[in-house]
Amino acid sequence: MRIQIVRSVALRKEQDMKNVAFLTYNTVWKNLSSGWHEFPNGHRLFVLQNTKGGGTLATGPIGVERRREEIEGLWRQLQRELSSLDHVVIYLGARGTERAIELAKELPASKVTFVSCDCGLAFKAGLVQEAGLQDAGRILCECGGHQTMAALAGLFIATGELGLVSADTTK
Numbered sequence: 421m422r423i424q425i426v427r428s429v430a431l432r433k434e435q436d437m438k439n440v441a442f443l444t445y446n447t448v449w450k451n452l453s454s455g456w457h458e459f460p461n462g463h464r465l466f467v468l469q470n471t472k473g474g475g476t477l478a479t480g481p482i483g484v485e486r487r488r489e490e491i492e493g494l495w496r497q498l499q500r501e502l503s504s505l506d507h508v509v510i511y512l513g514a515r516g517t518e519r520a521i522e523l524a525k526e527l528p529a530s531k532v533t534f535v536s537c538d539c540g541l542a543f544k545a546g547l548v549q550e551a552g553l554q555d556a557g558r559i560l561c562e563c564g565g566h567q568t569m570a571a572l573a574g575l576f577i578a579t580g581e582l583g584l585v586s587a588d589t590t591k
């Protein structure tokens with residue numbers, strides 16, 4: 421899979437950020453632990469993810485209720501760090517999307533980027549609109565968002581920016 425990085429006007433104020441959170445009920449990066457990571461160039465990454473790793477638990481796909489609880493747990497951790505965060509990147513998968521968007525209402529659109537696979541994309545876009553977050557950054561990704569979240573995290577660490585990164589599944 422090839423990762424394309426496209427720079428555009430959507431970058432606006434997201435340039436040279438110092439503290440960015442990545443939130444997903446999957447994992448952001450293989451072997452990257454949850455919590456704060458500080459890099460020599462001063463960029464700090466706050467990872468909020470499924471502590472068990474992977475998209476599904478070993479026992480099989482987890483239910484909607486469990487997913488909701490997981491998202492709420494991650495959100496509480498995010499809230500504690502909000503004042504020190506410049507931006508929050510949130511993965512919207514096939515499940516748990518409603519709750520994640522509902523919680524994101526607390527944040528100004530300028531501080532949010534949604535990374536979303538195209539499962540139920542129109543439905544998700546509708547929820548984002550209803551939440552008043554239509555001006556948030558939006559990045560299309562593959563199902564699970566693993567490659568795209570990792571690419572975005574890598575870009576942020578290296579440059580302090582979040583470009584429009586999308587996994588090109590056609591090549």
Ligand SMILES: [Zn+2]
Pocket residue numbers: 513514537538539562563564
């Ligand atoms: Zn999907």
